[in-house]
Amino acid sequence: MIPSAFEYHRPGDLASALGILSAYGDEARVIAGGHSLIPMMKLRMASVGHLVDLQSVAELRGITVAEREVTIGAMVTQAELISHDGLAKAVPILREAALQIADPQVRYVGTVGGNVANGDPGNDMPGLMQCLDARFTLVGPGGPREVPARAFYHGLYATERAEDEILTRIAIPVHAGGHAYEKQKRKIGDYATAAAAVLLTKSGGKVASASVAMTNLSDVPVWSEAAAAALVGRDCGAEAVADAVAAMLADIDPQADNRGPIAFKKHVAGVILGRAIARAWSRA
Amino acid sequence: MNDLTPSREERIANLKGLGSSRKRVEDVRFTQGKGNYVDDIKMAGMLFGDFVRSPYAHARVVSINADAARALPGVVAVLTAADLAPLNLHWMPTLAGDKQMVLADGKVLFQGQEVAFVVATDRYIAADAIELVEVEYEELPVVVDPFAALAPDAPVLREDLNGILSGAHGPRRHHNHIFLWETGDKAATEEALGAAEVVAEEVVYYHRTHPCPLETCGCVASMDKVNGKLTVWGTFQAPHVVRTVASLLSGIEEHNIRVVSPDIGGGFGNKVGVYPGYVCAIVASIVTGKPVKWVEDRMDNLMATAFARDYWMKGRISATKEGRITALHCHVTADHGAFDACADPTKFPAGFFHICTGSYDIPVAYVGVDGVYTNKAPGGVAYRCSFRVTEAAYFIERMIEVLAIELGMDAAELRRINFIRKDQFPYQSALGWEYDSGDYHTAWDKALAAVDYKGLRAEQAQRLAEFRAGRTRKLLGIGLTHFTEIVGAGPVKNCDILGMGMFDSCEIRIHPTGSAIARLGTISQGQGHATTFAQIIASEIGLSADSITVEEGDTDTAPYGLGTYGSRSTPVAGAATALCGRKIRAKAQMIAAWLLEVHEGDLEWDVDRFQVKGAPERFKTMKDIAYAAYNQAIPGIEPGLEAVSYYDPPNMTYPFGAYIAVMEIDVDTGEHAVRQFYALDDCGTRINPMVIEGQVHGGATEGYAIAMGQEIAYDEIGNVKTGTLMDFFLPTAWETPHYTTDHTETPSPHHPIGAKGVGESPNVGSVPAFSNAVHDAFRPFGLRQSHMPHDHWRIWKIARDLGLHG
Structure with missing residues (x-):
């Protein structure tokens, strides 16, 4: 249960993170909460030469609630999601679902972005985001693009995200009913x-x-x-x-x-x- | 005497002796992260060892190439069977009279088997080096089913036993057969069954599971080549046995070996056996001259160190039309895995399974157990139970339920009319045990009244009517159990481990100022020995439990003992402790007589002092006496105040209990909710009610896990499917039911303080209670038997097979 050796990077902004991804190509992977990736590394089912930790990238944080749409930064934790009252009013199903993810300790570290981006069919957020018709913002060397959640997932751990892209933000229409x-x-x-x-x-x-x-x-x-x-x-x-x-x-x-x-x-x-x-x- | 003089009651309370719910003294350090476990041990120059393990369940090892691993900087050695063979340590004896490969010798027999031992300067390098060891395997046909293993053309698993037709427990009738162990009167049982008015027959499977202690197994071995002493710190439930076995295996004289069990984070039987990791760490330390640590990770622990249960129990039980049981017949096919490494007293290859007549007066019975080799991990340990007692309790408590169905009777009433009566104790069971004491009817009536059994049955009938009318999709199940354990192995005349008699011991040393240290041959793994043994001593010698240190686990200081498992600590070491206290008191009486200038016979013991009969104002407290013992020249009496006792119990003890589980079952999803769990335990004299309650909560939670989801499952080619805590069910606080505890108190007549042991009762009793609740919910629809674990899909399958999904 010990991963093979890797280089650890902790960029302070999105541009630096993208730079590291470009520099190391498929040897690099970003890590958000790590609840999926770290066990895979410990089991040596995933070997990562360069681990790019997004904890210090401030642009990936924050929740904005507008009249018709909410946006959630990729590094927002499940706990932050649960505790945000404005969000709970605008998109109440988010809190209801997040409370059913793992346990409080995991939710303090696990992120929404990691949950949706990993492409693990066991994760709760991808289905939820499809239900909500959410849109994911992907930022790569060529700039940002937006992909509907309903078009993001191709297969087991296979998504629309390219290896040199980072999922930065999730936009969700406010729902009624x-x-x-x-x-x-x-x-x-x-x-x-x-x-x-x-x-x-x-x-x-x-x-x-x-x-x-x-x-x-x-x-x-x-x-x-x-x-x-x-x-x-x-x-x-x-x-x-x-x-x-x-x-x-x-x-x-x-x-x-x-x-x-x-x-x-x-x-x-x-x-x-x-x-x-x-x-x-x-x-x- | 004045107002400040404590009353007798206050003096008793101040002792915090028997019956006191004093808080666990261990918890101060455990709750503050100040425990000292094996993996906390760090020594200068310490190396770390780890295993290359087999990915296959059955394969020939064609070659092992460790060149690349040895070339990795930081790797000190890579050991294979070829390196251990010259020392004759490539195989080791098991506790069950078999032998086990330490490192793969030509073939592997289960997934996760130890193939090579990598020793490196730290565990990270060791983990990298493991990947560099190239092992070429040639896959062989795999046998995971014990019945298939006995087919005439089944693959030969143990080639080392080719042509050996007799094992440690008698003849082997097939190349994958280990033993047939029988007891009882087979002919008379068959006759009674043949003549019976009603016979119920069922196969009851108690699935393979695992004790899964939070701390995995591990050790640190340190060979000091200068003074020739070997020290081994390890997660050992029986440190003295480990010392003796290590001496016999290595040839190192026993006085040159010190075995230390530091704090242990749960054992539950998993830490009784001797594992290849211990042998390899010791050899590696001898080879390198440096301390070597080996600690399993969770997957290693679940895959390779001792499993529990895996008993296929085919039963027949007969009765009169009125429900009086006339006979019990049981044949067990016991899956022991690749090596017979069961941890049982030597003469009992099926442990005490023949306690399977349970709480019932059954005139004639027979048990036969066939041990079988398969391509699974070895083990067969007593997971929080005395040897195979949980299997026995589950078997009889299921058979009673099946018989109740056959008779069309209420299962509570069927139990009541068959209980051994109070006046029948000591009771000779048909399978050879002498039950020491019991009062089953009183416990049963108390339990049924506590849960309002009649009311529950009425509610259940109402629910059934609503279900049939389509108004609910949830059924109510009422799970009954009355279990009888057999613990406290045991009398040396019939209980030994590798020839070592199963006595135990205590040594008490009183300090001049009236505090004390006691050392025992047992070792706590969370049971709270330091708390409860001090209470036994407090009541015996009149010093406060708070002034008594209890120390265990260091073979250089503790008296020899056989360790802690099978609920034997209180019945055996607890008895030694009480008797040792009495030796102290006897000497104290002589000292008090001299101090008070009276004859010994003129003194009487009163709580914490000797007082002159008829003149209680003339007394000497144990504290006074302790000081005098060291500091006064008393004619004819040696200075000092200490004693040691070794105790060989005359019999086992027989704790019992009545457990009732009430469950809601969702027939559509297979989910369940435990609405109520009532546990009445009778463990004889109660030393610390709070510790007992904690033990019951812990054991019942393990029982809940086992009954409702926990298993070690294999696929058809021997891959472990439940190797992580994602799939191996360990309940969290969320899943854990709420428990109501209760008790009756029927002291053991032969134990010095009447105590019987309790740590394992809740595991033994709760598994059938939970399982019977599931079965009971579906009884109206014709369910007789469905094997555990009762996880969602298996309960769903019961409902589907009974046509409840429309």
């Missing part, structure tokens, strides 16, 4: 057996709009347009929920692991989504 983040896990600190993020708006007793995303049920987060479509225009009763679950099940691709076999995960995914829809609807 009801929300729910529902997660089943084996114990505190575990990844989800299944988790569902749901946003709903209501109009005339019917679902006016919906967004549904699932976590740890495929090698990427699953934003299920079909599941959302099954709800829109309906009363969110048992039949509509069953249709949404059926649509969601067609979109996920869970694998068997110690949490259980595929049939179990699909069943739990359905139950969890049903509960998330019910809670979101009750708040809509």
Whole structure:
């Protein structure tokens, strides 16, 4: 459980961090909270020649809440996310989800940017960001570009981010209506057996709009347009929920692991989504 | 006498003796980070050793090339079996009469097996060097299923045993067979089963798990080549045994070996065995002349050092139509892994599994245990239980439930009508044990009343009706257990480890000013010995527990003892402690008689003093006597006040308890919530109620983990699937249930203070309580048996198989 040797860099600003990445190419990796990368290094499943610690890059911090959109710096910790009242008012599902990530000690160090950028299907934030239609700002040698969360994830640990880019900022539209983040896990600190993020708006007793995303049920987060479509225009009763679950099940691709076999995960995914829809609807 | 003279009650309270909930003296340092564990030991020039481990579960080792590793700056040595062979240390004896490879000798037999030992100037270099050791393996067919291991054409695992048809425990009938151990009356049991009105039959599997102490195993070995002395600090639950074994293996005279167990961060049986790391660290220190540290990481610990359980128990239990049990038959297929390294008293290869008649008066019984080799890690230790007692308790408590289903009876009532009655003690069990004392009916009635058992059953019936009406998806399960343990090994006449009789010891030295130091042959790993043993002494000799230091674990200073495991510290060393205190008191009485100028027989002991009978104002306190013992010339009496006692118990002790778990089960997700957990323990005389409560909380939490998720799982090619704490379930505060503790007090008739031991009861009792709660929830739907651990997907599978998902 000891990583192989690496060089440690702690740049003070984004330009320096990008410079180090450019200089060392694929030998360099940025580290935010480190909860994913450090265990991988200790297991020697990841070998990093140059570790670029972003702790001292002030540009990556801060939460801004505007009328229609919030922006969150990549180095904002889960704990900061949870304790920010303005954020909790504007995008309440963030706090609800973050409280279900690991434990307080981890949340004091773990960052939102690291959670979304690592491309680990077990992380909670990627699915949530897809549900929220968030946008990620990536900054590379050629300057910044913005990528929708829904287009960011390509596969296991494979994302739209190039090796010489840093994910700096997340923009999230303020949502209306009801929300729910529902997660089943084996114990505190575990990844989800299944988790569902749901946003709903209501109009005339019917679902006016919906967004549904699932976590740890495929090698990427699953934003299920079909599941959302099954709800829109309906009363969110048992039949509509069953249709949404059926649509969601067609979109996920869970694998068997110690949490259980595929049939179990699909069943739990359905139950969890049903509960998330019910809670979101009750708040809509 | 005046108002300032303490009353007798105050004097008793001041002692903080038996029955006092004094705070644990150890916790001052533990809670401030001032403990001193093996990995805290740092010595000048100390080297660090670490293992190259096998990635395969079964493979031939074709070659090992350590040239690149040796060339790495900072690497001092790389040891392989070839280096140890000339010393005859490439294999070592196990506690179970088998032998185990120290380093791979031609082949590897389990994933994580030690292949080479890298010694470097620090642990970081050692970790780098491990990657540079090139080992060429040739994979062999893997056997992880003990039943498949006994197939005629199964791969031969232990080639070293080719042609050896008899092992330490009798004949081997197959190349992967270790022993068949039998006890009881097989013919009479079969006859009773054949004639019975009702027979219940079930296979009960107690899965493989691991003690997983927070501190992993490790040691620092230091060979001083100038004075010829070897010192080994280590996480040893039995330091004296380690010293003797080290002497026998190395040829170093025993007086030249000092073994020290410093603070230990939990043992739970994991730190009883002798591991290759100890041998390699010692050899490396002898070779290099420098101290060598070896400390496992978490994955090493879970993969390679001793597992627990892994018993397939096939049972048959018979009864009359009214529910009176007539016979019990059990056959166990015991998966011992690649080497038989079980930590049991020598004559008991299945430990005390034959306590499996439990709390019940069963007239005839039979147990047969087949030990089997597989491509899994060796071990088979008593994980917070006396040897295989948890397996036994789980087996009988499951069989009782299955029998209750067969009879259509309430399981609480079935237990009640079969309990051994109070007037039957001492009770001879059908499998050869003499239960010392018990009052099961009283405990059971108290427990059922405490949880309002009838009310719970009514609520459960109501819930079931709501479930069937589609108004809820949660079932209620009520898990009952009445367990009887057998602890305190043990009488030397039938209990030994590697030939060393399982007595224990205490030495007490009173200082002139009336404080004391006591040393014991046991070693605390968190049990609080320094707190509780001082209380035994306080009550015996009348000095405050606060004035008594208890020291354990240094073989140069402590009297010889067999260590701490199997809840033996209080039953054996605790008895030695009380008797040692009485020796002190006997001498003190002679001194007091001289000081008071009376005959010894004219004195009586009163709390903290000897007083003249009929004239209590004439007295000498133990403090007075201690000073006189050192500073007055007393005719015919040696100066000083100290004693040592070695205690060979006449029998084991038999703690028991009644545990009840109430659980909510979500049939759709397989999740559960423990709504209530009630634990009534009867451990005889209670030394420190607060320490007992803490022990019960800890043991029940381990039991909860085991029942509800904790396992060492292998895939079909022998890869460990649960090698980290992500997958190996160790409950956090969040998952841990709330416990209600209670007690009855039935002293052991043969123990000097009537104590029985308690540390392991909660693990033994809680596992069947939690498991029975899960089973009980599904009983109305026809569930008889579903193997642990009851994690989410397995509970979900029960519901699915019973058709509860629609």
